[in-house]
Amino acid sequence: MASALETTITLPFEPELIGEGSDCYNNVESCALYRMLPANARDYVRESPHLLEYLHILPVNTVGIPLFLSELKRDLKSIDNPNIIYPVSETTFIHIFPDPDDVRNWYIPIEPSFLHSVKEIMPVIEERLIDMIDALDEEPMTEEARINVLRNFIKQLVYIKQPGEVIDPSILAGGKARNIKDRVIKFLTTDIGAPAKPQSTSHPTLSDGRIILTSQEYKALEYLMIRDKIEMGTLKPFLSDRYIEDVTCGGVGPIFVEHKIFKGLKSVVGFQDSEELDNFVIKLAERIKRPLTYRNPIVDATLPDGSRINIVYGTEISKHGSNFTIRRVSEVPMSILQVIESGACDYMTAAYLWICLEYGMSMFVSGETASGKTTTLNALTTFLPPENKIVTIEDTPELMVPHRNWTREVAKAKGKGEGEGSEVTMFDLLKSALRQRPNQILVGEIRGVEGSVAFSAMQTGHPVMSTFHAASVEKLIQRLCGDPISIPKTYVDNLNLVIIQSAVKLPRGGTVRRMLSVNELVGYDPETEGFSFMAAFTWDPATDTFTFAGKGSSYLLENKIATMLGIPENRRAEIYDEIDKRAKILERLHKAGYTHFWDLFHMITKIKKRGLLAIEV
Numbered sequence: 001m002a003s004a005l006e007t008t009i010t011l012p013f014e015p016e017l018i019g020e021g022s023d024c025y026n027n028v029e030s031c032a033l034y035r036m037l038p039a040n041a042r043d044y045v046r047e048s049p050h051l052l053e054y055l056h057i058l059p060v061n062t063v064g065i066p067l068f069l070s071e072l073k074r075d076l077k078s079i080d081n082p083n084i085i086y087p088v089s090e091t092t093f094i095h096i097f098p099d100p101d102d103v104r105n106w107y108i109p110i111e112p113s114f115l116h117s118v119k120e121i122m123p124v125i126e127e128r129l130i131d132m133i134d135a136l137d138e139e140p141m142t143e144e145a146r147i148n149v150l151r152n153f154i155k156q157l158v159y160i161k162q163p164g165e166v167i168d169p170s171i172l173a174g175g176k177a178r179n180i181k182d183r184v185i186k187f188l189t190t191d192i193g194a195p196a197k198p199q200s201t202s203h204p205t206l207s208d209g210r211i212i213l214t215s216q217e218y219k220a221l222e223y224l225m226i227r228d229k230i231e232m233g234t235l236k237p238f239l240s241d242r243y244i245e246d247v248t249c250g251g252v253g254p255i256f257v258e259h260k261i262f263k264g265l266k267s268v269v270g271f272q273d274s275e276e277l278d279n280f281v282i283k284l285a286e287r288i289k290r291p292l293t294y295r296n297p298i299v300d301a302t303l304p305d306g307s308r309i310n311i312v313y314g315t316e317i318s319k320h321g322s323n324f325t326i327r328r329v330s331e332v333p334m335s336i337l338q339v340i341e342s343g344a345c346d347y348m349t350a351a352y353l354w355i356c357l358e359y360g361m362s363m364f365v366s367g368e369t370a371s372g373k374t375t376t377l378n379a380l381t382t383f384l385p386p387e388n389k390i391v392t393i394e395d396t397p398e399l400m401v402p403h404r405n406w407t408r409e410v411a412k413a414k415g416k417g418e419g420e421g422s423e424v425t426m427f428d429l430l431k432s433a434l435r436q437r438p439n440q441i442l443v444g445e446i447r448g449v450e451g452s453v454a455f456s457a458m459q460t461g462h463p464v465m466s467t468f469h470a471a472s473v474e475k476l477i478q479r480l481c482g483d484p485i486s487i488p489k490t491y492v493d494n495l496n497l498v499i500i501q502s503a504v505k506l507p508r509g510g511t512v513r514r515m516l517s518v519n520e521l522v523g524y525d526p527e528t529e530g531f532s533f534m535a536a537f538t539w540d541p542a543t544d545t546f547t548f549a550g551k552g553s554s555y556l557l558e559n560k561i562a563t564m565l566g567i568p569e570n571r572r573a574e575i576y577d578e579i580d581k582r583a584k585i586l587e588r589l590h591k592a593g594y595t596h597f598w599d600l601f602h603m604i605t606k607i608k609k610r611g612l613l614a615i616e617v
Contacts, residue, residue, distance in 0.1 A: 044087065081100065308326070
């Protein structure tokens with residue numbers, strides 16, 4: 001059995017222990033606190049009694065009863081002291097708890113195991129499970145099968161005591177049931193990361209060896225065993241929360257999260273010392289089959305849900321202790337309409353990019369880290385013709401393409417003990433992609449020698465889309481032409497479009513992501529060794545609006561796309577009418593509710609099939 005991924009939990013408030021006694025959980029209708037809850041909160045409590053237990057220790061007389069929400073809206077960003085609980089799974093909830101003394105509020109995961117003292121019996125259960133697993137005829141291959149096997153084994157090892165059931169006192173010699181007050185005291189005085197002794201348990205045991213647990217204790221045990229042995233341990237609530245963008249542990253102390261609604265938050269989950277943290281990251285690396293060593297103390301990998309993780313091990317290179325960062329990847333990407341909702345661009349900008357990508361323009365989305373480059377690139381894939389063959393090349397899989405003819409390729413690092421030739425680089429994959437006759441090649445990020453192959457692909461007529469780290473067009477060109485990418489200057493104008501994107505602060509406060517500009521690369525002058533480019537769209541920070549600066553003078557629209565379409569020179573201004581038309585189509589689809597990624601792609605496919613995008617010549 002794999003070791004549990006343990007951490008320490010520190011509550012940001014003094015528990016008030018309101019309404020002690022087990023009757024409250026056996027019959028919630030009799031609970032005074034339950035009757036004070038709004039209707040939707042009562043529904044949650046009936047399904048998850050551990051949530052009511054948490055509310056009983058919460059100082060509601062001071063902070064008030066939290067607001068229960070099934071879904072978080074963007075307008076919650078304006079709340080200064082949020083006191084909100086929302087679900088992230090059937091059994092787990094998150095409490096956003098205010099901290100008036102800090103810019104970061106608290107992030108509190110409420111799990112079935114939160115207040116139940118089952119950690120002390122887990123080693124006993126583990127010992128017995130080893131014998132049961134060894135006796136298995138066939139090893140379960142899928143995660144779902146392993147979970148089912150584990151559940152069945154736990155049921156055989158536990159006796160669930162029903163409310164009001166009286167058991168022979170002789171069986172209870174080893175211990176007695178605890179009320180909520182006892183559990184809270186146990187919770188606050190126990191180091192959660194400390195290993196328990198496997199020899200015995202204070203819980204009562206039947207003569208056949210089964211451990212007697214209450215229904216709540218059993219649910220807590222089952223949850224912990226599955227979470228820690230098969231899933232991602234104490235990271236599970238963070239990875240279940242679709243509103244989280246990043247999970248960061250910079251060393252000893254709390255785990256921090258970047259939240260889509262509440263921005264920077266500090267978690268009650270953290271590490272008390274370097275040894276505890278080192279053990280955690282070692283077990284975490286083993287769980288994802290990328291073990292850490294003193295010789296190889298850095299790991300870049302992908303979690304089972306597709307999220308990217310970076311781990312740095314040891315105090316020699318990380319002075320505050322080992323650290324890790326997880327960049328969450330949504331199962332369903334944001335659509336371009338959701339990007340517009342966030343204010344990153346407007347309908348006209350999206351319509352312009354739509355026609356450019358449809359007619360094979362190569363494009364980079366450029367900006368600093370966490371500026372939303374990959375989100376934008378993903379959203380724009382819905383504009384690629386649905387009949388196209390798409391090849392994506394990444395070192396960590398993040399791109400999600402809606403097209404059925406999609407080849408997804410991921411670079412492979414040389415594994416431990418593998419010989420020469422086992423490594424497959426993005427450079428190798430890009431060269432291979434050119435033989436697959438794609439209509440578009442998407443590269444997760446251009447940052448090395450694969451850049452020269454990407455520009456060679458553009459020269460041979462293969463449109464390329466990628467992300468890039470540069471804060472301006474000038475810096476982008478400098479990086480392309482310098483080491484290690486080293487693109488010849490005469491190749492650079494094969495790139496048609498550069499979106500410069502950034503996380504910016506608005507005058508009224510708050511950090512947002514915006515397309516600062518959409519730029520057309522026009523050409524290279526060998527005499528002056530200079531590049532000419534023009535901004536088709538620019539963002540005005542004062543009004544938070546976008547200006548179509550290239551209207552009437554767009555090089556790509558008039559000299560490339562209009563020429564492809566056979567539009568006579570004296571009628572090329574009509575191409576701008578097409579931008580207006582597509583902007584209105586996007587606006588109508590938005591108002592009609594086709595905002596989700598897949599829904600929008602299917603509607604754009606139908607619109608194209610009906611000939612509504614055809615440009616009359």
